[in-house]
Amino acid sequence: MTLIDKKLLEKILYHVEKPGRYVGGEHNMVLKDWQSVETRVALAFPDIYDLGQANLGLSILYELINDRPNILAERVFSPWHDMEDALREHHIPFFSLESKTPIKDFDILGITLPYESIYTNVLNLLDLSVIPLRSEQREAHYPLVIAGGQACFNPEPMADFIDAFAIGDGEEVIFEIIHTYQEWKSQNQNKIVLLNNLAKINGVYVPSLYEVKYFDDGRINKVQPFTEDIPKTVLKRISPALPAPIKKQIVPNTQIVHDRIAVEIMRGCTRGCRFCHAGIVNRPVRQRNPKDILEAIDLGVKATGYEELSLLSLSSSDHTQILDITKAVYEQNKTRRLSVSLPSLRIESFSVDLMDELKELRPGGGFTIAPEAATDRMRAVINKPLADEILFETVETIFDHGWLNLKMYYMIGLPGERMEDVEAILDTARKVQQIGKRRHGNRIRVHVSIGTFIPKPHTPFQWANSEDPESVQDKLDFLREGMRQSKIKLSYNRPDSTLLEAWLSRGDRRLGQVIERAWQNGAKFDAWDEGFKKEYWYQAFEESGIDPGFYINRQRQSDEIFPWDHISTGVSKEFLLEEYEMSQREETRTDCRKGCHVCGILDCFSDIRPNEQEVYWGCP
Amino acid sequence: MNPITPFRVRIKFAKLENLRFIGHLDLQRLFERALNRTGLPLRYTQGFSPKIRINIASALPLGFISSAEVFDFWLNAPVDLQEIREKLQAALPKDLQILDIQEIPNQAPSLQASVYLSEYSITLPDTYAQNNIKAKLSHLLASETIPVERRGKTVDIRPMIKEWALFSKDGSTVLYLQMDSSATSNGRPDELLKLLDIDPADVIIERTKLIFEE
Numbered sequence: 001m002t003l004i005d006k007k008l009l010e011k012i013l014y015h016v017e018k019p020g021r022y023v024g025g026e027h028n029m030v031l032k033d034w035q036s037v038e039t040r041v042a043l044a045f046p047d048i049y050d051l052g053q054a055n056l057g058l059s060i061l062y063e064l065i066n067d068r069p070n071i072l073a074e075r076v077f078s079p080w081h082d083m084e085d086a087l088r089e090h091h092i093p094f095f096s097l098e099s100k101t102p103i104k105d106f107d108i109l110g111i112t113l114p115y116e117s118i119y120t121n122v123l124n125l126l127d128l129s130v131i132p133l134r135s136e137q138r139e140a141h142y143p144l145v146i147a148g149g150q151a152c153f154n155p156e157p158m159a160d161f162i163d164a165f166a167i168g169d170g171e172e173v174i175f176e177i178i179h180t181y182q183e184w185k186s187q188n189q190n191k192i193v194l195l196n197n198l199a200k201i202n203g204v205y206v207p208s209l210y211e212v213k214y215f216d217d218g219r220i221n222k223v224q225p226f227t228e229d230i231p232k233t234v235l236k237r238i239s240p241a242l243p244a245p246i247k248k249q250i251v252p253n254t255q256i257v258h259d260r261i262a263v264e265i266m267r268g269c270t271r272g273c274r275f276c277h278a279g280i281v282n283r284p285v286r287q288r289n290p291k292d293i294l295e296a297i298d299l300g301v302k303a304t305g306y307e308e309l310s311l312l313s314l315s316s317s318d319h320t321q322i323l324d325i326t327k328a329v330y331e332q333n334k335t336r337r338l339s340v341s342l343p344s345l346r347i348e349s350f351s352v353d354l355m356d357e358l359k360e361l362r363p364g365g366g367f368t369i370a371p372e373a374a375t376d377r378m379r380a381v382i383n384k385p386l387a388d389e390i391l392f393e394t395v396e397t398i399f400d401h402g403w404l405n406l407k408m409y410y411m412i413g414l415p416g417e418r419m420e421d422v423e424a425i426l427d428t429a430r431k432v433q434q435i436g437k438r439r440h441g442n443r444i445r446v447h448v449s450i451g452t453f454i455p456k457p458h459t460p461f462q463w464a465n466s467e468d469p470e471s472v473q474d475k476l477d478f479l480r481e482g483m484r485q486s487k488i489k490l491s492y493n494r495p496d497s498t499l500l501e502a503w504l505s506r507g508d509r510r511l512g513q514v515i516e517r518a519w520q521n522g523a524k525f526d527a528w529d530e531g532f533k534k535e536y537w538y539q540a541f542e543e544s545g546i547d548p549g550f551y552i553n554r555q556r557q558s559d560e561i562f563p564w565d566h567i568s569t570g571v572s573k574e575f576l577l578e579e580y581e582m583s584q585r586e587e588t589r590t591d592c593r594k595g596c597h598v599c600g601i602l603d604c605f606s607d608i609r610p611n612e613q614e615v616y617w618g619c620p
Numbered sequence: 621m622n623p624i625t626p627f628r629v630r631i632k633f634a635k636l637e638n639l640r641f642i643g644h645l646d647l648q649r650l651f652e653r654a655l656n657r658t659g660l661p662l663r664y665t666q667g668f669s670p671k672i673r674i675n676i677a678s679a680l681p682l683g684f685i686s687s688a689e690v691f692d693f694w695l696n697a698p699v700d701l702q703e704i705r706e707k708l709q710a711a712l713p714k715d716l717q718i719l720d721i722q723e724i725p726n727q728a729p730s731l732q733a734s735v736y737l738s739e740y741s742i743t744l745p746d747t748y749a750q751n752n753i754k755a756k757l758s759h760l761l762a763s764e765t766i767p768v769e770r771r772g773k774t775v776d777i778r779p780m781i782k783e784w785a786l787f788s789k790d791g792s793t794v795l796y797l798q799m800d801s802s803a804t805s806n807g808r809p810d811e812l813l814k815l816l817d818i819d820p821a822d823v824i825i826e827r828t829k830l831i832f833e834e
Contacts (some may be wrong), residue, residue, distance in 0.1 A: 010821075307656065
């Protein structure tokens with residue numbers, strides 16, 4: 001083990017922007033003695049500290065690992081450009097935040113892949129750590145490189161670089177991976193033994209043990225393991241109950257995004273919106289009960305000193321005891337100075353009641369709603385039904401109850417979308433603005449945020465194609481002009497960065513060479529507006545002889561094998577196809593709490609379902 | 621709102637190692653959260669969005685360490701000073717060390733208004749020390765004006781330098797500086813070092829004393 005030259009590092013830090021990102025030393029940081037443990041894990045979020053430190057998954061794993069005596073976890077975030085230049089200039093291998101140990105000296109490097117535009121940063125991080133990029137180039141003395149997170153439900157584009165993926169909830173499987181690693185290490189065997197052992201853990205996917213065959217036209221013919229003892233399909237892992245809330249959340253010394261306490265109140269969603277990746281891959285719904293939520297808040301406030309807290313879930317209003325929770329949270333905190341936010345509320349007056357309960361706790365800023373589509377037809381297509389009367393009534397209530405800032409999320413480029421559906425977004429925004437103005441005059445602000453649809457893997461829309469960027473741009477131009485005239489704030493993603501996300505989320509393992517070339521061409525920080533340069537990617541596709549349009553322009557036949565078909569979320573492909581066909585007929589499906597639609601999730605996990613009294617699952 | 625007289629507490633603290641790379645605004649926020657964790661009866665500012673009442677004497681530039689920083693905060697009721705010290709120290713990162721604690725009359729002038737001088741100690745690496753630093757410094761400080769650029773404006777830093785000395789300590793050469801440290805006139809040792817062709821990143825600049833008007 002070699003430590004970084006402290007003197008040199010301090011000299012570098014003196015000259016870089018926001019050096020506090022690289023020094024650690026925060027309250028609740030865990031610094032263990034390296035010699036006192038058997039296995040050392042580096043947990044990496046491959047973007048800067050300011051973004052990565054807010055990641056809840058990373059914080060959960062950090063605490064769970066460090067709670068055990070025989071292992072340690074330290075954090076790793078990407079250096080910003082100036083720091084990277086300095087590290088390269090001085091040939092300093094990249095290091096962990098806690099002990100400043102080079103990453104290559106850890107046993108395991110666990111990388112969070114929350115979204116696809118972070119992939120080039122993974123390569124850059126490995127390179128800065130002087131670790132070979134490709135799994136096959138890394139011999140046993142290099143760290144085992146594993147990855148987890150929401151993007152891993154299609155692991156194929158990163159298959160060349162990651163030794164093993166943990167699919168689904170990571171709270172249990174991480175210890176099985178560590179245990180398998182420890183056993184292997186004590187036996188002094190080669191890496192292929194380790195990879196084979198890992199592939200036998202439920203929920204672990206080792207891409208190098210699978211062969212992909214293609215048709216001449218590029219479609220996938222077959223994906224299968226090389227040997228029979230490796231599972232044909234990897235079913236994700238779930239935690240039957242939400243993990244215990246974080247006891248000692250790290251309190252950053254410098255400002256980060258979402259700089260507050262995070263308490264997860266529910267995992268998963270029963271709504272079944274057809275575009276929503278998170279809604280499918282995080283099934284089933286698992287709730288935290290009110291008593292545990294209050295305890296988590298109390299613990300969080302005392303351990304961090306934060307005055308801001310966010311209750312996290314995909315759909316807060318759907319927690320069966322949400323009104324009790326908001327009332328109790330208010331009672332608990334009315335004498336404290338704690339502002340509580342409750343994101344992801346459904347569009348109904350009840351949501352305004354919920355926010356009212358928390359209002360005296362200063363839930364900062366405005367009210368946010370996500371209609372996603374503006375016509376009844378389109379809302380049937382995406383299975384997010386909402387009557388206009390309810391929308392306008394809710395908006396009226398929101399303004400009546402004193403909120404002045406309203407943010408609305410919409411999507412464009414959805415399957416079967418017509419220009420009238422886009423025009424309806426503008427009309428709705430104008431009506432909403434009028435409602436606000438009648439009540440409060442010019443003090444109100446309406447903000448419309450437009451996302452461009454991506455046909456995500458494992459969703460009912462996985463058979464759909466992406467709309468071409470020119471046509472998306474036309475729609476955006478139309479909205480921009482209309483909103484400008486009405487002085488409604490509009491924000492949206494650049495169509496080319498949406499394109500990148502679409503390629504990478506739908507790609508197969510042939511994209512590995514494209515990602516590597518794009519990184520060699522200079523691509524990194526693709527998630528950043530100023531970082532993303534599409535030329536790097538077009539050049540990389542050309543050099544690799546791969547047509548990016550192949551992945552996103554085709555509407556797929558029902559029998560096409562997707563690159564991610566051997567990764568199972570528990571929701572069956574038959575169910576998804578049925579949903580897709582219903583969407584084409586503009587038919588909706590009810591919330592699955594009202595009756596099971598047999599998506600497949602219960603078949604996979606009913607044997608680990610806890611007692612209903614202990615943990616509420618959303619499945620009937 | 622609060623009829624009781626506020627209990628005003630003054631903390632002298634050291635800022636060391638990793639924390640030298642945490643800036644003034646971040647430090648302010650760090651103290652707010654640390655104080656929150658102590659469970660002490662904190663006093664808040666009045667107004668629309670009340671904040672924990674804290675007053676840090678003087679912003680320490682990024683990268684400097686210090687054994688002489690001072691800040692005040694207020695409580696709604698008197699608490700034993702030793703208890704405050706223990707609770708606050710337990711809530712602070714290890715690179716922020718409490719050196720002293722005292723009760724201050726509530727009507728005492730604000731720290732920011734009364735601080736006017738700082739003392740610094742800079743240990744020079746041998747490579748610089750042997751380079752006839754004394755002659756260079758004497759020559760420089762003999763000038764009537766020393767203009768430097770600050771955010772596009774030219775500022776004369778000569779009047780900000782009150783005292784200086786070079787001496788040997790444990791075999792190293794140490795530069796002692798006393799400079800202005802008020803809102804209207806604030807000397808920066810790193811500016812002077814650059815004029816002597818010393819990269820401030822090569823040395824450790826330590827603030828050793830804050831001097832207040834009586």
